[in-house]
Amino acid sequence: MQTQREKSKLDWQNLPFGYIKTDYNIRYFYKDGKWSEGELSTEETIPIHIAAPGLHYGQQAFEGLKVFETVDGRIVAFRPDENAKRMQRSCERIFIPEVPVDMFIEAVDRVVAANARFVPPFGTGASLYVRPVIYGAGARVGLGPADEYVFIVFVTPVGPYYKGGFKPVKALVVEQYDRAAPNGVGDCKVGGNYAAGLRGGEYAKKKGFPIPLYLDPKEKKYVDEFGTSNFIAIKGNTYLTPESNSILPSITNKSLMDIASLLGMNVEKRPIAIDEVEHFDEVGAVGTAAVITPVCSIHYRDKVFKFCDEEKAGPVITKLYEYLTKLQTGEIKDTFGWLHEITVK
Ligand SMILES: Cc1ncc(COP(=O)(O)O)c(C=O)c1O
Structure with missing residues (x-):
């Protein structure tokens, strides 16, 4: 047996x-x-x-x-x-x-x-x-x-969520469909949000973009999140992520914020206007499935904001990705106490 x-x-x-x-x-x-x-x-x-x-x-x-x-x-x-x-x-x-x-x-x-x-x-x-x-x-x-x-x-x-592993993807700002309402359930992990996001995701895919980026549903002025992952950006020594009540509080993002602080970075959680995005050095989509998907460009109306080469992620996102994935497999010491051991007889 x-x-x-x-x-x-x-x-x-x-x-x-x-x-x-x-x-x-x-x-x-x-x-x-x-x-x-x-x-x-x-x-x-x-x-x-x-x-x-x-x-x-x-x-x-x-x-x-x-x-x-x-x-x-x-x-x-x-x-x-x-x-x-x-x-x-x-x-x-x-x-x-x-x-x-x-x-x-x-x-x-x-x-x-x-x-x-x-x-x-x-x-x-x-x-x-x-x-x-x-x-x-x-x-x-x-x-x-x-x-x-x-x-x-x-x-x-x-296996890894995105075929080809840790490889940058292009994102499209989708404005014609929202995944969440201003005082709705965008900050909850309920199925209806995902059904609401199917059309926007499909719209982006058909245009050649693996992931959609949604803006705040009220003013369409601030960055909310990607279809199934939070938005993070690196600018100099700062890790930025949006503050919004219509995005899912990602556990990966929360963990990366702590890692970024540990590595000596400043961490800012605040509303991020879409117009500010062009000034960022690196952008990533973060969540359990992919950990971090580096985003090489964001296409917004007639503008293209570029962050990295299509083949290679930026250095800070790469460092954060390696830290978290190695912590998860015990190759880096879990000083945060995040790993919960399961006993198998
Ligand atoms: C809409 C959305 N945002 C963000 C995330 C990332 O959350 P977590 O890091 O907890 O997986 C997910 C799920 O994985 C999600 O579905």
């Missing part, structure tokens, strides 16, 4: 950022005001009531985080407590009962341990992506929060 430590036979070097079946997911059910004990399941599908508010009214939230094998063979999740807290904020906004932080982390620990053979080996650049999702279940036809909820965590091994 195979032990959990024996790896699955996957082509680790060439994994897509896509779904690969693993052995288990974990499920918790909320009924009569309480969460059940989590159950590991081998089923990939879920029965859902045809009148579930998660289906009709988008009463749903999700998260995304990664698990790595470190250089010394440990299995670690990167800041799962931050994802737990962010999911609590998303849930609070859309009337989903809170998942306690301990329950969220227990779910991650159990589902990762049960699928340990799918954690990509150290050195492959791949990781185990963890996707928690929560939705309003049971039957309700009139608009209102559900009485029952389901919280599921599944995992899937993934």
Whole structure:
């Protein structure tokens, strides 16, 4: 019999950022005001009531985080407590009962341990992506929060998000579609934001730009964020990122701000006018999936702001990328206490 430590036979070097079946997911059910004990399941599908508010009214939230094998063979999740807290904020906004932080982390620990053979080996650049999702279940036809909820965590091994790895991409400022409303749910990880962003993303892609950049939905004057990642910029010795209530508070961005400070940089979080962007030295799109995608140019109306060569990222973004990716795999000491070790029997 195979032990959990024996790896699955996957082509680790060439994994897509896509779904690969693993052995288990974990499920918790909320009924009569309480969460059940989590159950590991081998089923990939879920029965859902045809009148579930998660289906009709988008009463749903999700998260995304990664698990790595470190250089010394440990299995670690990167800041799962931050994802737990962010999911609590998303849930609070859309009337989903809170998942306690301990329950969220227990779910991650159990589902990762049960699928340990799918954690990509150290050195492959791949990781185990963890996707928690929560939705309003049971039957309700009139608009209102559900009485029952389901919280599921599944995992899937993934390669780098952008094919070609750490390579600069061009971004297009998309003004004809917004992903979020001024006092809406742009700062929550809820599915509706992503459905709203599909059209803008497709519009950018058709014009030859892998990622869209959105401006603030109220005045269209300030930078908000890329389709699925935060905006960061480097100017001299300063790390800049927008302050806005319609962007998702990225855990990668939060971590990079701390790393930038540690490396002696100034960190500024403030509204960034789109007109200021042409003065930046380097720009990056940051998030769990890609860590940092260097942005070589931003196309805004009839203007093109250039930051780096199409083949090579700028030096500061490269340094930040290396620091964070090496910290995640234990090659740089985790002085922040961000790695959460998962015990596998
Ligand atoms: C809209 C959006 N912004 C930013 C991010 C980056 O957040 P994080 O670094 O927590 O993955 C994501 C998700 O990954 C996102 O979907």
